[in-house]
Amino acid sequence: MNTLRHVVVALALLLAGTVAALHPKDFQSPEEEARYRAIAKELRCVMCQNQSLADSPAGVADDMRRQVLTLIREGKDDAEITAFFQARYGDFILYRPEVKPVTWALWFGPALLLLVGAGVVVSIVRRQKTDAPAAPPAEDRQEW
Structure with a gap:
């Protein structure tokens, strides 16, 4: 029973680390976080190819997410950020x-x-x- 508890705690710590890696926690405002999450859901991970940037655990997705946050903080609007990634990776990067x-x-x-x-x-x-x-039509012959 004690071993099971250690396994559960280790698994919880491991998963907590991956969730923290998916999204930075140092947002400057709720609006910045909302924009970041919306853009990350609209862009496709170039490595996973079937996951959005928001859902991908790949290392390249971490880099791309950091780039999204950097572009937001540079004052770029959503269309400019999307155009940046589209110019770099092509139309494939867009979910729509x-x-x-x-x-x-x-x-x-x-x-x-x-x-x-x-x-x-x-x-x-x-x-x-x-x-x-x-x-x-079949003949209906019933015998009585």
Whole structure:
């Protein structure tokens, strides 16, 4: 039982360290913290690729988060900060990239695939209806 308590305490300390590493605690104001968190949720981690900057435990994400905070403190607005990262890493860094010819596949691809899939299903169902012979109704013979 005592060993289990040590394991739980060690695990709690380990997790507390990672949470502290994800976000700095020395914000100068609640507004700064809110902006920081909003921007970090909109940017994608370049290493993890499926996590936002806010959620990523990667070392490069720590550097990027520090850069976000630095740019906020330099007086940059949200659009300028996003443009900074977009210029450095491309449209991939944005969770919601701009709608332009290069990103049409991202924006319209899923809907197009859904429409094509629905069309395939409809054509298969129609073909099965026309190919199936009409079966005569079964005679209902019940013996009493």
